[in-house]
Amino acid sequence: MPYSFPLGPYHPALEEPFKVKVQCKGEVIESATVEVGFSYRGIELLAQKRNWVEVITLIERVCGICSNTHAMTFCMAAETIAGIELPKRAAHIRTIIAELERLHSHLLWAGVGAEDIGFHSLFMEVFTLRERVMDTLEAISGNRVNYGMNCIGGVLRDIPDPAAHLPALDALAKGLGEVVIPTFTQNPTALARTRGVGRLTKEQAVEWAVVGPVARASGLDIDVRKDQPYLSYADLDFESVVRPEGDVLARVVVRALEMMESVRLIREALLSLPPGPLRATQGLPEIPVGEATIRTEAPRGEAFYYVASEGGASPARVKIRTPSFVNIPAIEPMVMGQPLADLSIIQASVDPCISCTDR
Amino acid sequence: MAMLKTILGNLLRPSRTRAPADMPVVPPTYRGALTHDAGRCTACGTCAFVCAPKAIHFTQEPGISVSWHFFIGQCSFCGLCEQNCPTRAIHLRADIPGSMNSAGGDGLRLESVIHLQPCTRCGAAHVPLPAATMDALWAAGADEAERGYCPDCRRWAASARLRTAFTPDGAVAEGGRHDR
Numbered sequence: 001m002p003y004s005f006p007l008g009p010y011h012p013a014l015e016e017p018f019k020v021k022v023q024c025k026g027e028v029i030e031s032a033t034v035e036v037g038f039s040y041r042g043i044e045l046l047a048q049k050r051n052w053v054e055v056i057t058l059i060e061r062v063c064g065i066c067s068n069t070h071a072m073t074f075c076m077a078a079e080t081i082a083g084i085e086l087p088k089r090a091a092h093i094r095t096i097i098a099e100l101e102r103l104h105s106h107l108l109w110a111g112v113g114a115e116d117i118g119f120h121s122l123f124m125e126v127f128t129l130r131e132r133v134m135d136t137l138e139a140i141s142g143n144r145v146n147y148g149m150n151c152i153g154g155v156l157r158d159i160p161d162p163a164a165h166l167p168a169l170d171a172l173a174k175g176l177g178e179v180v181i182p183t184f185t186q187n188p189t190a191l192a193r194t195r196g197v198g199r200l201t202k203e204q205a206v207e208w209a210v211v212g213p214v215a216r217a218s219g220l221d222i223d224v225r226k227d228q229p230y231l232s233y234a235d236l237d238f239e240s241v242v243r244p245e246g247d248v249l250a251r252v253v254v255r256a257l258e259m260m261e262s263v264r265l266i267r268e269a270l271l272s273l274p275p276g277p278l279r280a281t282q283g284l285p286e287i288p289v290g291e292a293t294i295r296t297e298a299p300r301g302e303a304f305y306y307v308a309s310e311g312g313a314s315p316a317r318v319k320i321r322t323p324s325f326v327n328i329p330a331i332e333p334m335v336m337g338q339p340l341a342d343l344s345i346i347q348a349s350v351d352p353c354i355s356c357t358d359r
Numbered sequence: 360m361a362m363l364k365t366i367l368g369n370l371l372r373p374s375r376t377r378a379p380a381d382m383p384v385v386p387p388t389y390r391g392a393l394t395h396d397a398g399r400c401t402a403c404g405t406c407a408f409v410c411a412p413k414a415i416h417f418t419q420e421p422g423i424s425v426s427w428h429f430f431i432g433q434c435s436f437c438g439l440c441e442q443n444c445p446t447r448a449i450h451l452r453a454d455i456p457g458s459m460n461s462a463g464g465d466g467l468r469l470e471s472v473i474h475l476q477p478c479t480r481c482g483a484a485h486v487p488l489p490a491a492t493m494d495a496l497w498a499a500g501a502d503e504a505e506r507g508y509c510p511d512c513r514r515w516a517a518s519a520r521l522r523t524a525f526t527p528d529g530a531v532a533e534g535g536r537h538d539r
Contacts (some may be wrong), residue, residue: 049408051408053408053409053411053439053443054410054411055411056411056439057435057437058411059412061435083472119445128375133421138383138386138389139384139386140386140387140388141388141390142386142389142390143389143390144438144446145515146435146436146437148390148437148438148439151442151509156438156442157388178442190385282410284405284443
């Protein structure tokens with residue numbers, strides 16, 4: 001007899017509230033409905049009531065994991081409106097922080113993914129590695145989560161001794177290459193839970209307009225860092241990772257190889273940190289009348305910002321479209337015909353970030 | 360057999376759990392306890408302007424003092440107040456925020472009183488410049504008497520100096536007092 005099963009809004013594995021309501025026949029899922037909006041905070045409206053400096057602090061709190069992406073993209077939009085050119089050193093530092101953030105976000109996901117398939121020892125391994133990334137971020141910015149690195153026209157903090165962070169990168173590359181990637185791709189327990197599970201074909205990926213690692217795991221080669229290079233990505237010869245399979249394993253592999261690419265990017269950016277000023281402007285920013293749209297590649301995919309200014313103390317409009325906003329609905333085609341027990345890992349495999357989605 | 364090897368290997372290796380003494384070094388950039396130096400503060404209000412969660416605000420007792428208030432419950436430790444303070448009166452130290460001097464007695468609030476000084480020329484109460492700023496400004500050998508002036512009188516004195524430079528006899532009519 002068919003029955004419906006609500007998973008959430010309090011998720012058994014993820015910390016944030018969203019709901020997947022599935023219709024099952026026996027053990028097999030026939031259809032699914034995704035509900036979001038449980039942690040709506042009205043950040044876009046709040047942003048219109050704060051001045052240009054305060055908005056950066058506010059926007060940084062859109063997401064608890066990819067906080068820097070949001071502040072950075074907003075600052076890039078304001079810089080585009082004001083016609084401020086970012087100093088080279090600031091662009092490199094922003095790239096380093098963005099890639100460190102991608103590393104810690106993907107490691108967090110790998111840990112949660114391992115937990116979802118009941119692989120606790122792998123979770124421990126992954127979070128030991130993630131701690132190195134968090135320590136590096138704390139050493140650079142003074143905080144583990146909301147780094148507060150960005151200001152309109154540059155960055156607020158320098159990396160005075162780039163070579164000091166290289167040992168952490170070596171340890172990370174070693175841990176990823178020797179433990180995390182081989183375990184996810186060779187361990188029979190991990191493979192049994194991920195290979196061929198939650199498949200999203202290339203056509204479905206286009207139809208559901210997914211972005212980021214989910215799209216790249218379905219064979220769509222889209223990455224803003226490559227398609228429309230910003231910051232220092234053009235100088236660092238970024239290469240995107242694409243897999244054609246479209247299952248959970250492919251998403252794991254895409255994220256794992258992206259982490260290796262991030263480690264390489266951070267190392268090159270640290271070694272080639274150009275001298276120069278950190279900020280193009282001094283004092284409080286003055287943004288003229290204008291509007292700008294900016295796309296950046298957040299850890300979960302393309303983040304889109306539209307910022308309009310009427311020349312006042314506050315932005316006239318800040319529109320935020322986060323990657324999870326388009327990735328979460330794609331859970332619906334992924335879970336069709338899959339066993340109920342795989343629902344947890346399938347929905348975790350899109351790396352849903354609910355606070356981003358709800359804003 | 361492989362399992363036995365793993366167990367033996369684990370027994371011979373040291374613990375991977377960090378001991379309390381083996382903590383990562385707190386970086387000097389760590390944004391912890393906030394301190395405010397009333398001697399440096401000019402009550403310009405920049406910190407309150409850039410504070411997104413509105414943890415900082417000013418109150419005043421007209422003619423006597425301006426008070427700077429901080430409530431840690433609203434602070435997001437973004438550090439923008441420290442970054443934007445023109446006189447470096449605010450500093451986020453690299454230690455954990457402890458109990459604070461608190462009028463409310465809850466240990467969550469920080470207050471610091473900036474006493475106004477009467478202007479030595481017109482008598483108007485004003486926030487004095489920080490000593491370091493004064494030393495830097497008066498290093499060039501400006502008139503020591505101007506140290507106690509309020510901003511309006513400083514402006515008047517600067518304009519008087521300019522006028523003296525233009526008028527050859529140096530005669531400046533006394534009485535150009537600003538309205539109060």
